[in-house]
Amino acid sequence: MKTAFHRVAFGLAALALSGCVTPSDGTGGTSGAGPRVSFGGSSSSASAAPALQPLAFNAQQTVYATASLRANDKPARDSLDASIRMQSDKVEAEVRDGAARIRDPDLNAYVGGIVCKLAGPYCGEIRTYVVRNADFNATMMANGTMQVWSGLLLRVHNESQLATVLGHEIGHYIQRHTISRTEDAYKKSNAAMFLRMALAGAGVGIAGLATDAALYSSMMSFGRDQETEADDIAMRLLAQHGYDPTQAAKIWENVAAESRADINNPRKSLFWSTHPSPENRSNRLTRQALYATQITTEPDIGIQRYRQAVGPHIASFLHDELQLRRFERFAVVLDNLASEGYAAGLIGFYRGELHRIRNTGNDNAFAAEAYVAAASAPDHPVALYRSLGQVYLRLGYRDEGRALLLRYLELVPDASDRGLIEMMVKG
Amino acid sequence: MSIPVIVKSLVKPAAYFFAIVALAGCQAYKLVSPATPTPVTGGYSVTPTVAWSKTTVLGDERWTTEGNVLQEIAFADIGPGENMLNAPIHMPAFQPHLVVSRAGENKLPRYGAAMTLLDVKDFIEATLVQVGALNVVLDDMQAARFGAADGFRLGFGFNMKSGLAYKGFIVGAQVGGRLKLMIYSAAEVFYYARNLGEAERLATSVQFAGPVAPATTTMASVMPAAPAPATPPAAQPANPNLIALPPRPDGVARRAPTYTALPPAPAMAPTPTLGADVVALPPCSSLPYEQPPGTRNINDAVAGGRNTALLPVAPLRRVDRPCIPDEPQQGTTIRDVISPGTGTSGTVRPITAIAPSAAISGPSVAAPAVQPLPLCSSLPMEQPPGTRNVADAAYTRGALLPVAAPVRVNKPCIPDPGPQGAAIRDAVAPNGTNPASLRPITTIQR
Numbered sequence: 092m093k094t095a096f097h098r099v100a101f102g103l104a105a106l107a108l109s110g111c112v113t114p115s116d117g118t119g120g121t122s123g124a125g126p127r128v129s130f131g132g133s134s135s136s137a138s139a140a141p142a143l144q145p146l147a148f149n150a151q152q153t154v155y156a157t158a159s160l161r162a163n164d165k166p167a168r169d170s171l172d173a174s175i176r177m178q179s180d181k182v183e184a185e186v187r188d189g190a191a192r193i194r195d196p197d198l199n200a201y202v203g204g205i206v207c208k209l210a211g212p213y214c215g216e217i218r219t220y221v222v223r224n225a226d227f228n229a230t231m232m233a234n235g236t237m238q239v240w241s242g243l244l245l246r247v248h249n250e251s252q253l254a255t256v257l258g259h260e261i262g263h264y265i266q267r268h269t270i271s272r273t274e275d276a277y278k279k280s281n282a283a284m285f286l287r288m289a290l291a292g293a294g295v296g297i298a299g300l301a302t303d304a305a306l307y308s309s310m311m312s313f314g315r316d317q318e319t320e321a322d323d324i325a326m327r328l329l330a331q332h333g334y335d336p337t338q339a340a341k342i343w344e345n346v347a348a349e350s351r352a353d354i355n356n357p358r359k360s361l362f363w364s365t366h367p368s369p370e371n372r373s374n375r376l377t378r379q380a381l382y383a384t385q386i387t388t389e390p391d392i393g394i395q396r397y398r399q400a401v402g403p404h405i406a407s408f409l410h411d412e413l414q415l416r417r418f419e420r421f422a423v424v425l426d427n428l429a430s431e432g433y434a435a436g437l438i439g440f441y442r443g444e445l446h447r448i449r450n451t452g453n454d455n456a457f458a459a460e461a462y463v464a465a466a467s468a469p470d471h472p473v474a475l476y477r478s479l480g481q482v483y484l485r486l487g488y489r490d491e492g493r494a495l496l497l498r499y500l501e502l503v504p505d506a507s508d509r510g511l512i513e514m515m516v517k518g
Numbered sequence: 519m520s521i522p523v524i525v526k527s528l529v530k531p532a533a534y535f536f537a538i539v540a541l542a543g544c545q546a547y548k549l550v551s552p553a554t555p556t557p558v559t560g561g562y563s564v565t566p567t568v569a570w571s572k573t574t575v576l577g578d579e580r581w582t583t584e585g586n587v588l589q590e591i592a593f594a595d596i597g598p599g600e601n602m603l604n605a606p607i608h609m610p611a612f613q614p615h616l617v618v619s620r621a622g623e624n625k626l627p628r629y630g631a632a633m634t635l636l637d638v639k640d641f642i643e644a645t646l647v648q649v650g651a652l653n654v655v656l657d658d659m660q661a662a663r664f665g666a667a668d669g670f671r672l673g674f675g676f677n678m679k680s681g682l683a684y685k686g687f688i689v690g691a692q693v694g695g696r697l698k699l700m701i702y703s704a705a706e707v708f709y710y711a712r713n714l715g716e717a718e719r720l721a722t723s724v725q726f727a728g729p730v731a732p733a734t735t736t737m738a739s740v741m742p743a744a745p746a747p748a749t750p751p752a753a754q755p756a757n758p759n760l761i762a763l764p765p766r767p768d769g770v771a772r773r774a775p776t777y778t779a780l781p782p783a784p785a786m787a788p789t790p791t792l793g794a795d796v797v798a799l800p801p802c803s804s805l806p807y808e809q810p811p812g813t814r815n816i817n818d819a820v821a822g823g824r825n826t827a828l829l830p831v832a833p834l835r836r837v838d839r840p841c842i843p844d845e846p847q848q849g850t851t852i853r854d855v856i857s858p859g860t861g862t863s864g865t866v867r868p869i870t871a872i873a874p875s876a877a878i879s880g881p882s883v884a885a886p887a888v889q890p891l892p893l894c895s896s897l898p899m900e901q902p903p904g905t906r907n908v909a910d911a912a913y914t915r916g917a918l919l920p921v922a923a924p925v926r927v928n929k930p931c932i933p934d935p936g937p938q939g940a941a942i943r944d945a946v947a948p949n950g951t952n953p954a955s956l957r958p959i960t961t962i963q964r
């Protein structure tokens with residue numbers, strides 16, 4: 092009975108500790124002991140860059156053949172593994188039926204298709220859900236539930252970069268990382284931790300408020316090795332499936348740039364310091380890509396496919412990110428999208444929105460500049476006229492501001508904020 | 519594990535548990551009697567027609583007849599610089615840690631007295647999103663009376679993470695520089711409609727005790743007077759939606775400041791343009807070398823016909839002139855343009871990089887007095903007070919102090935290194951280090 096009780100608790104904990112690619116702002120390199128997997132299958136220190144071996148694997152063997160989890164392997168019903176998966180099933184149901192799930196069939200088919208392609212024999216075991224969450228993350232649970240957050244889709248720019256992250260999560264799954272973390276926690280258990288997990292698992296949210304950080308920190312101390320191993324697997328999957336391995340490092344370069352830009356960066360906790368820093372990841376992946384590109388003769392970056400699937404959602408992803416008021420990070424996101432040649436009107440509009448909403452110093456002038464520049468692009472949203480009108484009003488240009496607000500109402504006769512705007516204009 | 523250890527380990531979890539109970543389950547409710555004008559947060563009163571239960575959550579006043587998770591009315595009185603709510607509506611259904619974490623980042627929107635109605639709409643939407651509401655929709659926004667004040671009303675809807683849909687409306691007004699809101703929200707299924715009538719009656723029963731200060735929600739009250747125009751209209755932008763601005767009633771055509779297509783604002787100096795009025799700084803690598811005065815080159819003991827053999831040897835160095843670093847690092851401060859007529863002082867934009875358009879003008883774009891921040895790596899190291907350096911243990915009187923590594927002094931600085939093109943903050947106002955006073959992020963573009 093006691094054992095079963097513990098297993099349920101650790102099953103709950105496993106859900107919170109599901110593998111993820113959450114960016115870190117930690118400064119240290121990889122550390123700790125334990126088995127590691129590197130290119131070529133030899134065992135070496137994950138943090139020792141010179142030990143990287145040239146990729147030498149055959150497309151039918153490698154990643155899947157060396158995985159810790161066998162495809163279609165069903166755990167014994169009374170095992171800890173089965174308990175963890177059972178708890179994961181409950182969380183999966185919440186994700187599947189929850190409000191945050193993005194249900195666009197085209198987008199889900201696109202992301203799920205890449206997962207299936209990368210997962211190979213594990214395709215049938217992994218279910219992918221695209222979730223509306225502005226943070227940069229993807230997660231994998233022990234039962235094969237993968238969540239891809241919209242903030243991630245906003246920050247990767249082509250299919251190769253997306254495949255890097257998805258391959259990373261697949262790596263967590265086929266190497267049984269979530270389960271092994273839970274098993275390790277089981278061994279380290281004590282009453283306090285057990286009670287916290289039980290409270291959190293029972294749905295009492297505020298328990299997580301105070302205990303999550305400590306719990307995460309204590310249980311993620313060996314996360315770097317697993318993150319690094321998952322990175323390795325992702326790189327091998329990229330090469331194996333013809334993607335461009337050089338794109339892998341760019342994700343973390345962008346994440347690092349975002350992190351550096353945010354002077355109010357709150358992520359200084361022990362939890363983050365136990366993960367490889369974006370800089371370390373980027374450097375390591377860059378070196379690995381030198382080997383991986385020898386495998387991929389004609390790498391496919393997959394820009395057009397990515398934009399076709401994700402492009403229709405970019406505006407809403409930008410809107411979600413803007414709501415979080417992380418202006419410095421948002422500026423980097425916009426710069427990255429602009430450098431990738433995304434729609435100038437849309438990006439320019441949101442650059443203006445950044446300044447308009449921040450509204451300090453010369454922001455209104457910069458906002459006006461951005462709006463006017465965006466207006467010359469054919470793809471600018473109609474809301475630009477409303478926003479520019481607001482900015483003109485702030486700058487003291489009443490007539491022009493009023494005219495633009497009226498023009499917005501002409502262009503959007505059924506605008507939901509018509510009443511407010513008419514009230515403003517009337518004044 | 520011994521019994522005392524187990525008991526000790528249970529103290530904190532137990533404290534959390536009781537905190538949960540105190541927050542979620544044991545709120546103190548008071549009865550609000552019907553047909554009685556009842557003062558609420560915000561300095562006005564409402565008159566319910568049915569009995570309500572009233573409670574206070576983290577200082578916010580909440581009324582409910584069905585239970586706070588299912589249906590409630592929140593009253594908010596928001597001053598400049600304040601958040602919309604101290605606690606999310608429908609606690610504890612909302613995860614309160616979302617609020618805590620967001621507040622820790624200081625990103626929860628704050629009210630400003632000069633906000634227009636559209637700003638207020640953004641303020642409300644961002645607040646709902648940040649406390650964890652999903653799929654937030656604001657609709658049916660219109661002018662409405664709020665007691666004796668000119669106010670507004672808007673409808674809203676959102677989902678909890680579980681998918682449960684909520685619906686509600688907000689009525690309010692900007693009175694005396696403060697934003698007063700009455701927020702009705704309920705589970706969309708059954709509870710919203712069931713209690714809507716009473717919520718509407720409450721909204722229409724708002725009564726201010728004294729005379730109401732004029733609402734600040736009209737355009738005239740939130741805008742300064744327009745500057746007198748002096749510049750005739752210039753060429754119109756290509757976008758017809760931007761050019762069809764109506765002429766002023768007094769017949770004077772005036773253009774808005776657009777910074778790319780529209781003319782500069784009145785009474786402003788013409789915008790300098792790159793090449794004509796200003797010149798780009800040369801790359802640092804193009805500057806010539808020179809021998810530092812009072813030194814000699816190691817290979818040349820005779821310079822200018824004079825014997826310099828007794829001078830100290832020093833390598834050549836580049837001449838000290840303003841230039842653009844060849845391989846800018848993140849945070850490297852560079853000057854990108856300079857006016858030949860005025861030199862390097864005063865009129866030069868003290869920024870590291872110039873925005874996409876070099877021609878930024880307008881009434882509000884004059885760059886504030888700023889000074890460059892140092893690179894973080896250039897800050898000196900210091901030993902934390904009360905600690906000692908491990909290497910100094912044998913030679914200092916602080917041998918008994920705990921060992922700690924030196925840290926950089928805690929001053930504003932620019933992180934480094936970084937690639938060209940990375941967004942950076944380059945300068946800080948000399949009168950303070952408040953992030954709000956920093957210049958917008960610029961990008962090194964060479």
